[in-house]
Amino acid sequence: MDYSNLALINMMQTRMMYLGDRQNLLSQNIANIDTPGYRARDLQALDFKRMVKNSGTRRVALKRTDADHIGSVAAAESMFPMEHRPHSFDTKPVKNDVNAEEQMMKVQQTAIEYQTTTDLYKKTVAMMRTAIGNN
Numbered sequence: 003m004d005y006s007n008l009a010l011i012n013m014m015q016t017r018m019m020y021l022g023d024r025q026n027l028l029s030q031n032i033a034n035i036d037t038p039g040y041r042a043r044d045l046q047a048l049d050f051k052r053m054v055k056n057s058g059t060r061r062v063a064l065k066r067t068d069a070d071h072i073g074s075v076a077a078a079e080s081m082f083p084m085e086h087r088p089h090s091f092d093t094k095p096v097k098n099d100v101n102a103e104e105q106m107m108k109v110q111q112t113a114i115e116y117q118t119t120t121d122l123y124k125k126t127v128a129m130m131r132t133a134i135g136n137n
Contacts, residue, residue, distance in 0.1 A: 020048045021102045021116040031100050040098040042105065089129050 026047045034040040 007100065010126060011123070013117055014126070016124070017048060017057065018116060019118050020045065021112050021119065024112050025109065025116075028105055031105050032109070034098070035102055035105075036098075038097050040100060042098075042100045044108070077110045 027043055027045060031042045031044075032041075
C-alpha cells in the first residue's frame with residue numbers, strides 16, 4: 003500500500019525534513035562559534051495548524067453529548083502560566099551572538115523531536131498494516 007498520499011504521513015514526513023534542516027542549520031551555528039560577526043540562525047517554527055488546513059482534511063468540532071462530560075479547556079483557562087522572555091545573550095569578544103549552551107540545547111531538543119516523530123511514523127504505519135491485515 004502506498005502511504006505517501008495520506009495527510010498524516012505527509013505531515014510527519016514534512017516535520018522530519020524540517021527537523022533535519024534545522025539540525026543542519028544549528029550545526030552551522032556551532033561550527034561558526036568563533037567566526038567574527040557571525041549571527042546565529044534558526045528556522046521559523048513549523049506551523050502545524052497551517053499544515054492541517056492546507057492538507058485538505060475537514061475540520062472536526064468537539065461536541066458535548068452529556069451534561070456530565072468535561073468540556074474543552076480554552077487557552078485563557080489553562081492551568082499553566084504563559085511567560086514571554088526576550089533572548090538576551092552576551093556578545094563574545096569575537097563579536098558574534100552564538101551561544102554554545104543554547105545551540106546544544108536546541109540540537110538536543112531537535113533530536114528528541116525527530117525521534118518522537120519517527121516513532122509516531124512507525125506506529126502509524128504498523129497500525130495501518132494491522133488494520134488492512136498486512137502484518
